[in-house]
Amino acid sequence: MASAETLARMKSVVGPKGFVDTEADMAPYLVERRDLYKGRAAAILKPASTEEVAALMRIAHETGTPVVPQGGNTGLVGGQIPFETGKEVVLSLQRMNRILALDTGNNTLTVEAGVTLAAAQAAARDADRLFPLSLASEGSCQIGGNLATNAGGTAVLHYGNARDLVLGLEVVLADGRIWSGLKGLRKDNTGYDLKQVFLGSEGTLGIITRAVLKLFPLPRAMATAFVAVPNVEAAVKLLRLADATTGGLVTSFELMPRIGIDFVVKHLPGATDPLKAPSPWYVLIELSAGNDSEGLAATLEALLGGAMEKSLVSDAAIAASEAQRAAFWRMRESMSDVQKMEGGSIKHDVSVPVSSVAEFIARATKAVEAALPGIRPVPFGHVGDGNIHFNLSQPVGADRAGYLARWDEMSAIVHGIVRDLGGSISAEHGIGRMKRDEIAETKSPVEMELMRALKHALDPKGILNPGKVLTAR
Structure with a gap:
């Protein structure tokens, strides 16, 4: 643990405004937003300049003090949270905001x-x-x-x-x-x-x-639609049709399941179902261009019309105002948070080739349902780049703690299918603590050796975010 002398030296660098060591004031920096990781720290350091960061790291390197860098503390794999030992200091960049x-x-x-x-x-x-x-x-x-x-x-x-x-x-x-x-x-x-x-x-x-x-x-025109599709295969075909029809104007293409829409409508104040009749799956598609909003809307209408003729789309609503567009996006962006209201949720942030998205969702859904009858998969996300958030809500009435205790079991099932399809167990959330021990199963020995060589060359004492991404050697 950092000695009193070391902490005093660090405090002299950042001053009273940049040094926090009381339990109550440190608390917001020590808990991950989903409460999966709760750590302890010797102090929270909040430098106000690059020079202060450098001075702090010189002290840390000299004394062997482990440092956990932290931004807005919104990470979902525990990478920004210190361990429970209390030996680390957290270095928050929040004052460097110019x-x-x-x-x-x-x-x-x-x-x-x-x-x-x-x-x-x-x-x-x-x-x-x-x-x-x-x-x-x-x-x-x-x-x-x-x-x-x-x-x-x-x-x-x-x-x-x-x-x-x-x-x-x-x-x-x-x-x-x-x-x-x-x-x-x-x-x-x-x-x-x-x-x-x-x-x-x-x-x-x-x-x-x-x-x-x-x-x-800055795009001058946007056209956004909330679209009902019969299955994931149709969603992927719609994406390719959109690419061909618009000539590269598709900026977002988000997949959502019916169960996710039900959760949002049930728990998000003011949320309403965008379409009259329910559909198994939905896509939120957005086009953007430099100008000519009427022409862009016509392009989107033509795309959806052609997709309906091909039975890829059963219904659609095109946003007629910025407020309606915002409401569509609110549905999508709230899909993860509302799952809290349904009990425990086991999260997966994975990617597979876009051409394998439908197979992944089908295989993973079947596998987790076989392992735990009543489990409620909520697969959604950025199908345009193959990144699916394969979240699993607990069975209705199940014990939350008992369900979450099966996290590793469910992840092993899901990640095994991801690897079989040539995918990644972390598409955008990172490795942190959560997936650190799995990374060697995804990467080759040569890749792991190169990563460790980089770590040793740049951080020979192992003081920068130790125990994250790579296990200590």
Whole structure:
């Protein structure tokens, strides 16, 4: 555990505003949002600058103090939560929340790591630009955490993951050195692309302190529809038809099951069923373009008309206003949270090839239902990029604690099918603590050896987020 002398040195770096060590004040930083992980810490450190982060890491490296970097604490795999020993310090980036530069000529936005995703989006929008990363937690998640976990979201189909939206980084290394790669270049072939080492590394290789983000033209027109489809196969065929019909204008394509809609309508105040008759499955599809909203709406109508003729779509509602569009998206974005009202929910964030989505959902559903009769699968998510949130609500009337105790059993079933289909056990949430012990089953020995070599080279003392992503050696 960090000694009193070490903590005093760290406090002298960040000052009273940046140092928290009382149990009550530390509590919000020590619990994961789903209450799956509850840790302890010697202190919470809140630096206000890159230089303060560097000074803290120099002390940590010298004294062997383990450090857990934390953004907005919205992660879902325990990567941002310290262990229960109380030996670690949490380094929160929340005070480093400045918008540093916006270059409309280069379409870039430079921010500190503690800027919330919503604030980055707003800064871009104020300059008539778009930063397309979009998540349900965007009001509280932070850019540093988004990049450290390679966040996905609802626009990956068109714009890519978080790592595709970054041109440059500034990173503090485990020994306190600062690597400044804050370039706004779209082409730079001078050696290794070092930023990619830290993107998606979950704070185990370095602490991201600043980033240069890509901006895009702000869409002038959007057309959004809530669509009923008979099965998942039809949803995938609709996606391919949409690609061909619109010429690349599809920005979001989200799959939802009837049970998920039932949960939202039941538990979300003000939510209503978007369509008159129930359907086994639904798709939320959104097109965007630079201008001509009427033409875009006509394109969407033509797409849906053609899909109905092919029996891919049984009904659809096209948003006639921004309020209706927001209501459609509220249905989708609330689907995970409302499952709490139905008891225990075992979550899976997986990906398979888009062509295998229907097979995965069918096989995984059959397998978990055979293992636990009455279990209620709620598969939904970003079918356009093969990322399915295969959530499992407990049987009606089951004991919540007893059900959640079967998490590992259910994950073994689901992840086994994912691996069989050449997929990934973590599509956008990361590895953290939750999936750390499974990663070796997914990656080859050579991949694991390379990952460990990177960890040892950049963090030889193992003080950066220890026990996350990789087991200690």
